[in-house]
Amino acid sequence: MAKSSGKTSNKLVGNANNRRATSYDVARLAGVSQSAVSRCFKAGASISAKTRTKVEKAAKELSYQPNAIARGLITRRSNIVAVIITDLTNLNYPEVLSHLNRRLEEKNVHILLFTLGRESDVDKVLDQVWQYQVDGIIAAAQLTREQIEACDSRGLPIVFYNRVYPDSTVSSVCCDHGEGERQLVDGLLADGRRSFVVMSGPSDSWVSTARAKGAVTRLQEENVEISQVEGDYSYPRAVELVREMIDEGGSRPDAIICANDTMAIGCMDALRHEFDIKVPQDIAVVGFDGVSAATWSSYQLTTVVQPVERMVAAAVNMLIERVDDPELPAEKRLFAGQLQYGKSALLG
Amino acid sequence: MAKSSGKTSNKLVGNANNRRATSYDVARLAGVSQSAVSRCFKAGASISAKTRTKVEKAAKELSYQPNAIARGLITRRSNIVAVIITDLTNLNYPEVLSHLNRRLEEKNVHILLFTLGRESDVDKVLDQVWQYQVDGIIAAAQLTREQIEACDSRGLPIVFYNRVYPDSTVSSVCCDHGEGERQLVDGLLADGRRSFVVMSGPSDSWVSTARAKGAVTRLQEENVEISQVEGDYSYPRAVELVREMIDEGGSRPDAIICANDTMAIGCMDALRHEFDIKVPQDIAVVGFDGVSAATWSSYQLTTVVQPVERMVAAAVNMLIERVDDPELPAEKRLFAGQLQYGKSALLG
DNA sequence: AAAATTATTGCATTCGCAGTCATTCTGTTT
DNA sequence: AAACAGAATGACTGCGAATGCAATAATTTT
Numbered sequence: 001m002a003k004s005s006g007k008t009s010n011k012l013v014g015n016a017n018n019r020r021a022t023s024y025d026v027a028r029l030a031g032v033s034q035s036a037v038s039r040c041f042k043a044g045a046s047i048s049a050k051t052r053t054k055v056e057k058a059a060k061e062l063s064y065q066p067n068a069i070a071r072g073l074i075t076r077r078s079n080i081v082a083v084i085i086t087d088l089t090n091l092n093y094p095e096v097l098s099h100l101n102r103r104l105e106e107k108n109v110h111i112l113l114f115t116l117g118r119e120s121d122v123d124k125v126l127d128q129v130w131q132y133q134v135d136g137i138i139a140a141a142q143l144t145r146e147q148i149e150a151c152d153s154r155g156l157p158i159v160f161y162n163r164v165y166p167d168s169t170v171s172s173v174c175c176d177h178g179e180g181e182r183q184l185v186d187g188l189l190a191d192g193r194r195s196f197v198v199m200s201g202p203s204d205s206w207v208s209t210a211r212a213k214g215a216v217t218r219l220q221e222e223n224v225e226i227s228q229v230e231g232d233y234s235y236p237r238a239v240e241l242v243r244e245m246i247d248e249g250g251s252r253p254d255a256i257i258c259a260n261d262t263m264a265i266g267c268m269d270a271l272r273h274e275f276d277i278k279v280p281q282d283i284a285v286v287g288f289d290g291v292s293a294a295t296w297s298s299y300q301l302t303t304v305v306q307p308v309e310r311m312v313a314a315a316v317n318m319l320i321e322r323v324d325d326p327e328l329p330a331e332k333r334l335f336a337g338q339l340q341y342g343k344s345a346l347l348g
Numbered sequence: 349m350a351k352s353s354g355k356t357s358n359k360l361v362g363n364a365n366n367r368r369a370t371s372y373d374v375a376r377l378a379g380v381s382q383s384a385v386s387r388c389f390k391a392g393a394s395i396s397a398k399t400r401t402k403v404e405k406a407a408k409e410l411s412y413q414p415n416a417i418a419r420g421l422i423t424r425r426s427n428i429v430a431v432i433i434t435d436l437t438n439l440n441y442p443e444v445l446s447h448l449n450r451r452l453e454e455k456n457v458h459i460l461l462f463t464l465g466r467e468s469d470v471d472k473v474l475d476q477v478w479q480y481q482v483d484g485i486i487a488a489a490q491l492t493r494e495q496i497e498a499c500d501s502r503g504l505p506i507v508f509y510n511r512v513y514p515d516s517t518v519s520s521v522c523c524d525h526g527e528g529e530r531q532l533v534d535g536l537l538a539d540g541r542r543s544f545v546v547m548s549g550p551s552d553s554w555v556s557t558a559r560a561k562g563a564v565t566r567l568q569e570e571n572v573e574i575s576q577v578e579g580d581y582s583y584p585r586a587v588e589l590v591r592e593m594i595d596e597g598g599s600r601p602d603a604i605i606c607a608n609d610t611m612a613i614g615c616m617d618a619l620r621h622e623f624d625i626k627v628p629q630d631i632a633v634v635g636f637d638g639v640s641a642a643t644w645s646s647y648q649l650t651t652v653v654q655p656v657e658r659m660v661a662a663a664v665n666m667l668i669e670r671v672d673d674p675e676l677p678a679e680k681r682l683f684a685g686q687l688q689y690g691k692s693a694l695l696g
Numbered sequence: 697a698a699a700a701t702t703a704t705t706g707c708a709t710t711c712g713c714a715g716t717c718a719t720t721c722t723g724t725t726t
Numbered sequence: 727a728a729a730c731a732g733a734a735t736g737a738c739t740g741c742g743a744a745t746g747c748a749a750t751a752a753t754t755t756t
Contacts, residue, residue, distance in 0.1 A: 130413045
């Protein structure tokens with residue numbers, strides 16, 4: 001602490017020439033024009049080896065880095081995409097975000113991250129997105145038709161992640177929630193389950209609705225008992241719902257179909273530890289997503305695993321294609337989920 | 349699908365006048381100068397109510413949004429900070445990121461997100477960070493002294509999240525890992541535990557090292573058995589380590605001290621389900637972080653909860669202060685974790 | 697009502713880089 | 727050696743907004 005001689009002076013130097021080096025500084029030091037410096041940092045530009053060497057030497061000396069902001073201003077390409085996500089605490093999204101980052105990085109594109117507290121914040125977020133001249137948007141959030149059109153009219157490509165606008169020409173990648181639920185239900189039916197609770201997520205979540213509807217639609221084809229409860233994707237709420245369900249003392253269902261894994265885990269814990277109900281013997285529980293906790297040996301959840309990696313790769317490719325060529329028509333890609341047999345339900 | 353008359357034409361229009369409106373466009377339409385438009389969008393600028401009205405009307409008509417990139421070029425303030433995170437799949441980080449986003453949003457600052465595959469990628473990431481003229485960095489990753497100095501010399505403030513550089517003048521917020529571990533160990537000792545396994549995270553993680561060292565240091569003050577194993581913060585690896593530990597058939601420890609909750613959960617699952625060992629009766633397990641899964645009733649982990657919200661708020665405030673005034677001296681803030689008693693260890 | 701004061705406004709310039717164009721240099725061909 | 731093609735280079739302009747300064751308008755003071 002006392003002997004801070006070297007370090008602090010260093011800091012003063014840094015603040016003295018507060019300005020970062022520009023291409024002009026490099027040009028002057030290298031004895032070339034600013035254009036030459038610019039060309040040196042652009043692939044495929046016409047520049048001689050000799051000049052390049054001089055420039056690179058000077059650039060290193062000044063630790064020059066081209067200013068991506070200024071470059072973006074003139075090229076109209078920021079190499080930034082906005083990622084709009086509703087709820088990071090959803091166990092599924094960190095994985096999505098992680099893959100997104102890796103895939104985009106490969107293309108030298110960066111992520112400006114926006115998370116939504118309430119859905120009503122979308123307008124505010126979009127304002128910011130526009131101001132920052134991002135090249136495109138990956139949205140894991142619901143946008144109104146007006147909002148989509150506003151992006152459209154600005155020539156700003158969007159790819160939706162896990163939501164689909166059936167009668168609108170917007171691009172999206174999506175897991176086939178309906179089909180996934182159908183598989184789960186088929187398995188449960190084959191297993192002899194006859195009375196069901198469908199636990200949906202928050203009502204404003206398109207994904208939750210798609211899943212719940214998928215399950216219910218399939219169930220209604222059979223002569224079985226169905227009741228629906230509305231959760232919020234969270235563990236504690238699922239526990240509460242199970243309490244209400246069991247405490248009310250009505251007939252217990254044979255199976256609970258949860259709109260995501262986190263709630264399924266909550267149900268299992270509540271059933272087993274609060275009511276000593278055997279899962280899957282007494283009640284089967286299934287989820288959706290394939291989060292890592294689903295494989296933990298306390299749960300071994302039967303669920304549908306979303307092919308996150310492929311979905312993300314598809315979303316990124318679709319978006320970048322449309323950034324490069326805005327005339328490309330919209331495209332919707334639907335990925336089948338992978339049924340994962342666990343021990344929370346006796347299937348197949 | 350067939351009647352796409354309205355929509356598609358809309359798209360064509362959007363692409364026709366491909367350019368977004370600029371302040372000049374607004375100025376022309378409003379019959380004022382570009383300066384007036386600029387002032388209209390800057391808080392506290394000198395502008396009459398009459399002009400403001402005209403400008404706002406024109407701006408709305410053209411759906412004009414000031415170009416944050418161009419603004420950043422001249423103000424030297426991008427209102428973007430880089431967030432560098434090692435591993436998003438670490439259950440603790442999504443929560444951190446979520447709070448970061450909320451806090452920064454309040455200050456109208458945005459997040460350019462960088463995740464690190466390997467630590468060696470730091471240089472590449474820093475290059476990008478510099479190019480994008482971010483106002484500052486929040487780093488939940490390890491930087492070398494050279495890298496820190498490089499940021500310093502560019503006048504780029506950094507605040508480290510959960511890592512500390514003892515003999516260096518960099519700002520950081522940090523949970524007191526050592527003290528947290530001490531509390532855990534004290535509890536375990538009071539509970540009569542005499543032989544311990546300390547399961548660290550990856551060796552290149554500063555946090556893991558700090559925690560393991562904290563536990564070991566405290567343990568060495570007592571006459572107890574200590575052995576150390578190296579995990580990687582992950583569930584599956586913790587399971588493997590427990591297998592090795594138990595299968596080897598040596599004497600079983602009384603307690604396993606894990607460097608994070610995820611591994612603690614892995615240990616509990618392995619002990620209970622693979623070896624039918626009772627937790628906490630036979631072996632106590634403790635973790636660190638306070639992730640949500642730690643409270644699930646299957647685990648009810650005894651752990652130290654990091655005050656994430658306060659830590660994030662502190663990090664954001666410290667960073668923004670230093671963006672506003674780069675002369676501010678570095679500051680290190682250490683937050684005590686909150687011991688959370690669960691049923692994975694009989695403490696207190 | 698004239699002078700003094702203050703509040704608005706527009707002009708011109710700047711931020712840092714990329715791309716256009718005209719010019720110079722290099723190397724090839726005859 | 728002259729003529730030429732192609733590569734390399736530099737001067738200059740513009741991307742879109744912010745700002746210092748000077749000019750002008752609105753307001754207050756006397």
